[in-house]
Amino acid sequence: MAxxxxxxxxxxxxxLLLLHPAAFTIFGEEHFTxxxxxxxxxxxxxxxxxxxxxxxxxxxxxxxxxxATVVGAGILDLLPELRVIVTTSAGLDQLDLAxxxxxxxxxxxxxxxxxxxxADCAVGLLIDVLRKISASNRYVKNGFWATxxxxxxxxxxxxxxxxxxxxxxxxxxxxxxxxxxxxxxTVSYNSRKKKNPDQVPYPxxxxxxxxxxxxxxxxxxCGLTEQTRHAVDKEVLAALGKAGVIVxxxxxxxxxxxxxxxxxxxxxxxxxxxxxxxxxxxVPKELxxxxxxxxxxxxxxxxxxxxMELARLVVGNLEAFFSNEPLLSEYEDD
Amino acid sequence: xxxxxxxxxPYLLEALEEKFTLHKLDTTxxxxxxxxxxxxxxxxxxxxxxxxxxxxxxxxxxxxxNLEIVSSYSVGVDKIDLxxxxxxxxxxxxxxxxxxxxxxxxxxxxxLAVSRRLCPIDRYVRSGLWSKLDFFSKxxxxxxxxxxxxxxxGMAIAKRAEAFGCPISYFSRSQKPACINYNxxxxxxxxxxxxxxxxxxxxxxxxxxxxxxxxxxDALGPEGVLVNIGRxxxxxEAELVSALxxxxxxxxxxxxxxxxxxVPEELxxxxxxxxxxxxxxATVEAxKAMADLVVGNLEAHFLNKPxxxxxx
Numbered sequence: 001m002a003x004x005x006x007x008x009x010x011x012x013x014x015x016l017l018l019l020h021p022a023a024f025t026i027f028g029e030e031h032f033t034x035x036x037x038x039x040x041x042x043x044x045x046x047x048x049x050x051x052x053x054x055x056x057x058x059x060x061x062x063x064x065x066x067x068a069t070v071v072g073a074g075i076l077d078l079l080p081e082l083r084v085i086v087t088t089s090a091g092l093d094q095l096d097l098a099x100x101x102x103x104x105x106x107x108x109x110x111x112x113x114x115x116x117x118x119a120d121c122a123v124g125l126l127i128d129v130l131r132k133i134s135a136s137n138r139y140v141k142n143g144f145w146a147t148x149x150x151x152x153x154x155x156x157x158x159x160x161x162x163x164x165x166x167x168x169x170x171x172x173x174x175x176x177x178x179x180x181x182x183x184x185x186t187v188s189y190n191s192r193k194k195k196n197p198d199q200v201p202y203p204x205x206x207x208x209x210x211x212x213x214x215x216x217x218x219x220x221x222c223g224l225t226e227q228t229r230h231a232v233d234k235e236v237l238a239a240l241g242k243a244g245v246i247v248x249x250x251x252x253x254x255x256x257x258x259x260x261x262x263x264x265x266x267x268x269x270x271x272x273x274x275x276x277x278x279x280x281x282x283v284p285k286e287l288x289x290x291x292x293x294x295x296x297x298x299x300x301x302x303x304x305x306x307x308m309e310l311a312r313l314v315v316g317n318l319e320a321f322f323s324n325e326p327l328l329s330e331y332e333d334d
Numbered sequence: 335x336x337x338x339x340x341x342x343x344p345y346l347l348e349a350l351e352e353k354f355t356l357h358k359l360d361t362t363x364x365x366x367x368x369x370x371x372x373x374x375x376x377x378x379x380x381x382x383x384x385x386x387x388x389x390x391x392x393x394x395x396x397x398x399x400n401l402e403i404v405s406s407y408s409v410g411v412d413k414i415d416l417x418x419x420x421x422x423x424x425x426x427x428x429x430x431x432x433x434x435x436x437x438x439x440x441x442x443x444x445x446l447a448v449s450r451r452l453c454p455i456d457r458y459v460r461s462g463l464w465s466k467l468d469f470f471s472k473x474x475x476x477x478x479x480x481x482x483x484x485x486x487x488g489m490a491i492a493k494r495a496e497a498f499g500c501p502i503s504y505f506s507r508s509q510k511p512a513c514i515n516y517n518x519x520x521x522x523x524x525x526x527x528x529x530x531x532x533x534x535x536x537x538x539x540x541x542x543x544x545x546x547x548x549x550x551x552d553a554l555g556p557e558g559v560l561v562n563i564g565r566x567x568x569x570x571e572a573e574l575v576s577a578l579x580x581x582x583x584x585x586x587x588x589x590x591x592x593x594x595x596x597v598p599e600e601l602x603x604x605x606x607x608x609x610x611x612x613x614x615x616a617t618v619e620a621x622k623a624m625a626d627l628v629v630g631n632l633e634a635h636f637l638n639k640p641x642x643x644x645x646x
Contacts, residue, residue, distance in 0.1 A: 026470050116475040120498065124446030124474075131617070133443050133608065137453045140609040141602040145595040151611045153343060157619040159435045182497025183439060281464035288460045294452065295459035297467050303450070305473035 013322050014040040014060050015086075016079070018049065021066040023088050023310060026302055031311035036319045037062070053078040062086065062321055064314065065094065067298070068280070072096045076103060084327070086317045088310055090114050090171075090301070092331060093224035093251060101333065108317040111329035112170050113309040114301040119174035121300035122219050122249045125273025126179075128294045129245050130156045130217075135291040156243075156270075158183050164215030165189040166208060166231065167222025167250060168200065175219055176202060188214060192227070208232065212239040217247065224251035234259045237269055245271045249300050252278035261286050264293060275300045346407060346625035350383065353629065372397050381405060381632055386612065387594060389413030395422065405631045407624055409433060409615065411645050412538040412565060419646050426646040427631035431486060432623035433615030438490035440614050441563045444587025445495075445531050447608045448559050449474040454605040475499050480529030482522060482545060483536025484513050487563070491533055492516065503529050522546075526553035531561060538565035546570060551577045559585040563614050566591040575600050578607060589614050 015037050024032065033039075040060060045052045053075075061081050065071060067089035076082065076099055085095060086108045100107060128134050136151050145151070163179050165172045168189040179185040180202075188203040189195075190211045195204070205211035208231050212218055218240055222228050232246070232255040240246070246269065248255060257278040263269045264287065271292035277283055280298055287293050301310075316328045350356045357375060359368050372394075379398050382390050386408035392415045395401060403425040404414055411428050419426050447453055451471040458467055479495040481488045481504040489512065492502045503517040504510075505525040519525035522545055526532050532554055536542050546560065546569040554560060560583060562569055571592040577583040578601065585606035591597050594612055601607050615624065631642050 026468060116499070117473055120446060120474045121450060124443070124450050124452055127439060127443035128447060128452055131440055131443050131613070133440075133447050133610065134453045134456045136610050136613060137447075137608050138457075140597055140611050143599070143602070145597065145611040149595075151613060151616070153616055153618060153621060155613065155617045157436055157617040158439045178497045182442075182494040184435065283459055283464070295456050296452065297455060297459050297464040299455055299467065299471070302467075302470040303473040304470050307470055 009038055012036065012038045013062065014038055014057075015062045015064050015318055016040045016042065016053075016057055016060045017064055018042050018071075018075070019066065019069050021064070021088055022068075022302075023066065023307060027304075027307040027311065031307070032314055034315050034319055036322055039064075049075075050078060062318060064088070064318070067091060067094055070094050071100075073099050076100070076105070084108065084317075084321045086314055086321075088314060090118070091223055091251060097333065106327065107331040108321075108327045108329050109331050110301075110310060110313065113313060114306055115170040115174050117303050117306045118171045118221075118249050118300045119178060121275060121296065122171075122175050122221065122247050122273075123178050125247050125249070125275065125294050125296065126217060126219065126245065127158065129247070129271040129273045129292065130158060130161075132291070134294050138291075158185060161185045161216040162214060163187045164205070164211040164218045165202075166211070166218060166220045166254070167191060167228070168195060168202070169221065169223070171249070172219075172221035173200075175221055191222075209236045209239045212236045212244070213241075215240065216243065217245040220246070220248045220250040220254050222250050222254060224253055228254050230254070230256045232256065232260070237263045240269055242268060242270060244269045245273070247273040249275045252276040252280065257284065264290060343621050343625060345622055346383075346628060349625060349629045350632075353633065354381070376400075381635070383407055383628055383632075384414060386410055386413070390419070391415050392418050395419065395424065403427070403632065403635045405628045405635075406645075407628050409437075410538060410565060412567075416646055424646070425635060425641060425644060427627070427641050427643050428645050429615075429624040429627045430643055432627065433617075433620040434486045434490050436617045436620045437487050437563050437614040438494055440589060440610070441487075441491045441533055441535070441561055441587075442494045444561045444563070444589070444608055444610070445479070445533075445559065446474055448561070448585045448587045448606065449477070449531070451605065453608055476501075477530040478503060478528065480504065480519070480525045480532045481516075482525065482532070482534050483542075483564070484510055484516070485535065485537070488533075488535035489513075491535060522550050523553045526550045526558065529554075530557070531559045533561045534564040534568045536564060536568070538567055543567050544570045546574065548573045548577075551583050554583060556581055557584045559583075559587070561587040563589045566594065571598065578604055 017039055020043050042052050059081050061083045063085045065087045082105055084106045090110045132155050139151050163185045168191040176187045180187045190205045190208050261284045273294045275296040276298050320327050380400055380402045382404045384390055384406040390404045395418050401424055406428045449472045475498045479500045479502055484504045484506055503519055505519050505522050509518045575598045587608045589610040634641050
């Protein structure tokens with residue numbers, strides 16, 4: 001006979017998890033628990049996913065996903081009672097938004113909580129590439145300063161650099177502010193739509209290639225959509241040129257990765273700071289050998305502060321859902 | 335004239351060779367050869383070009399009876415015996431301002447690199463350890479930045495940090511009107527206790543030697559980060575190393591050291607420490623501007639024109 005405590009837990013509504021979220025590993029699952037719901041972990045079962053869902057998830061109303069959890073019609077067909085998807089990510093490219101809309105499934109994202117951290121990561125990667133911080137750190141820690149002499153000069157000044165931001169959303173705006181107000185760079189941007197010039201003082205370029213031609217560094221801050229997939233292609237990279245730098249904190253697929261790697265290896269662009277890749281966690285091995293590249297494992301949001309905010313937001317969204325209250329960070333399609 | 339070695343930029347060497355008779359002197363790795371050279375040429379040397387590493391100390395000045403000017407390829411003049419130069423009527427010039435932005439950029443770069451653990455995570459990816467990543471970093475935006483020495487470089491750092499929403503505190507011998515929006519701390523320990531990231535941005539003088547000592551490090555604490563883009567002797571290096579090894583200090587970003595290019599090897603394995611080989615002004619653009627100032631000052635002197643950027 002189940003104890004009252006166990007029965008109480010078993011009566012709690014379930015939140016389905018298809019994959020183990022990175023946030024649970026890195027920050028701790030205990031931050032994401034609540035007395036108002038319990039987790040149903042598909043990944044702990046030895047059953048194939050579709051069998052597990054058919055057997056256990058037919059009445060599940062809430063799903064918690066991360067950036068890596070692809071959710072399309074196939075999965076949604078197995079979750080007929082699903083009413084809300086909460087994601088730990090700011091991006092929504094892993095979700096079939098049209099299918100969700102069609103089925104009346106609401107979505108709660110990570111909202112604005114990551115914008116400062118992602119912007120900081122983008123600026124940090126840019127400075128690291130231009131001033132060779134990681135490369136020089138390796139040089140010193142290998143003992144080379146004492147034995148081989150000064151690090152070869154080649155670093156570039158930040159002041160006056162023309163920065164092209166692809167995607168001037170919440171993250172792009174914070175990157176722009178830091179670089180223009182803080183470091184004296186000149187910011188221009190490309191976005192789906194031109195922003196109100198009274199609010200956004202930076203020059204707008206309709207065409208990413210033209211933005212690249214007028215930039216010393218391109219910083220990618222856009223969401224991944226059909227329009228932005230491989231937006232940074234061979235022509236854009238050629239327009240950016242031999243002295244140009246790319247920083248990507250958006251999604252790997254915004255860039256034609258193979259072409260970018262070729263450009264870096266052959267010196268067609270000067271360097272790159274990359275937090276995201278087309279096929280994570282696979283990183284092209286050519287990049288691992290380059291000193292003019294700084295690599296980061298999709299960790300732009302993995303700060304203690306963002307994780308705490310995320311935990312609060314995830315629990316808050318799920319508790320609100322189960323209490324029939326408005327979601328804290330509902331995604332509105334615009 | 336002589337020019338201390340240690341990889342002076344070719345652009346500067348070419349300009350000097352073009353306009354003057356240049357002798358290159360390596361007093362650090364070839365001291366005997368240098369000594370012989372000085373004895374032979376002592377009377378003909380009228381100018382010395384110093385760097386941040388080797389300037390003109392009392393001993394060198396005494397060996398050069400016809401020395402008229404020391405033109406330093408650096409901002410800092412701590413390697414030049416200024417009192418002796420003044421006494422002997424020797425002019426001294428440096429390279430102020432042209433590298434202010436670059437040094438400030440590096441300070442921010444170090445703050446971001448340490449806070450966000452950019453170097454260890456880059457290493458993780460290169461080693462194929464992506465899926466093993468099990469640590470998070472610290473947010474930088476909004477953290478309180480404490481500046482020792484709100485001069486040109488200190489103010490440039492403050493301006494940058496403000497764009498990240500960082501409140502600014504500072505220490506100086508007296509309050510500065512330009513720092514009206516910043517929080518003044520009357521002692522360095524006070525400043526360390528009240529900030530998350532402490533930056534040394536003042537000049538090196540007898541007063542500021544070991545301005546970062548055990549008390550300051552303790553006040554900064556196990557969550558605090560020290561960034562030094564000043565001079566190695568600003569910091570009691572032995573205390574800093576033991577604090578980092580024992581976890582009493584959260585992290586450090588260091589561009590300068592007590593005895594460059596020798597860096598305490600105990601720091602090599604620490605992931606919360608970023609080490610740079612004195613590259614604060616080492617951008618192509620700044621070094622060219624500095625070279626132009628060195629040559630410009632020397633030309634002005636020998637043409638009896640006003641010096642461009644005199645210190646003495």
